[in-house]
Amino acid sequence: MDGIRMTRCGFLAGGLALAGTAVLGPTLGAGTALASSSPPITDCAGWGARPNSDIVPIWNRRPVKILVHHTATPNGGDLSEGAGYSLARSIQRFHMDTRGWLDTGQHFTISRGGFVMEGRHRSLEVLRSGTRQVEGAHCTGQNVVAVGIENEGTYIDTVPTGALWDSLRATCAYICIQYGIAPTELYGHRDFKNTACPGDALYAMLPRLRGEVAGLLGRNIEGGAAHKASWPLLRPGDTGDAVTAAQYLLRDNGLTEVIPNGHYDAATSDAVLRYQYATGAEDVGMIGGETWPVLARTVRSSEDSDAAKAVETLAARRGVESVPDVVDRPDWQRLLGTGGAPADLTADPTGPPR
Known part of the structure; x- marks a missing residue:
C-alpha cells in the first residue's frame, strides 16, 4: 500500500519524503471547465526542501475547508521563481528550527510572483488522491479538517499582487474539486485564532x-x-x-477591574491576556476567532449580569429593536455587525501542531 501504514490513532502515517523533483499540474475531474486553468505546483524536492524530521501523519478523511494565511513577511519586489523557492526554504527553516515542528506547517505556499509550492511533504500527492489529508500545523484545531495556504507578504493595508491572487483563486478551486469542498468554505486564519492573519486587506477580500x-x-x-x-x-x-461589549464580557468572567468604557486600554489588554492564559488560548492580547466564542456565552433576557449588559449595549448602539430571549453565537455575531452565512466550526481531533 504505497508505504503507508494504519496506526491505532485512526490515521494513515506516511514515511519520510523520498528524493525527486516534479512540477505537477492538477488534473481536474470530468464535468469541470478548469482542466487547464489550475496552476502548476512545485513539490518539496523542486524548491529544495529538507527532509521532514519525523513521519508526516496522513488521515483517512477529507478536509472540509480551506484556511487562507499571509506570511507576514515584506512585500518584496522580486517576483521570480527563485525568490519563491527561497521563501519556502526560509519558512521551513523557521518552522523546524525555531518552532520545533517536523516540517513546514502549511500545506501550500504561494509567492508574490504567483508560484505555487507544496509546503508540508506529501501534501501535493495526497491532494491529488482526493480522499485523505496530511495533518498540517497552520492553525490549532483546524490542522486535519482544513487545507492551509500561506500567501507571501503582509496584507494589513495593501492587497496581494495580481499574480498571487490568480494563483490563490485557481489553487482554491482545484482543492475544492479534489475534496468536494464548497467554495463558500474558504476562511481566514483569524476566523479561528486570535491573530490579524491574513491581514485586514486580504481578509476583506475573502467574499470576493x-x-x-x-x-x-x-x-x-x-x-x-x-x-x-x-x-x-x-x-x-x-x-x-x-x-465595550468585550469589556462587559470580561467582567462577566470575573475580571471586574475592567471598566466598560469602549477603549481597548492597558487595563483591558492585561485582562485579555490573563483571560486567554486561563482559557488555554494563544495569549497575544487580541480578541479574535479563538477567544470570542468562549467569551460570548449564551445569555438569557431575564439575566441581571454583565453579559446581559453587553447585549443591551450592542442592541442600543446598533439600533436593534428586538433581541431574542436567548442570545447565542449567531445573535452575538449579528449584534457585533459580523453576522452572515453560518461558518463551519468543525475542529480536528489532534493535539498541538507538529
Missing part, C-alpha cells in the same frame, strides 16, 4: 475569493452566502461598542 472560486467551478453563490459569519478582531487602541 469565494465568489470567484465558485465562478471557476461553474457555480453561483446565492444571496449573502459569500459573506460568512465571523467575529470582529479587537486590538489594543481600538474603540467602540464591540470593545
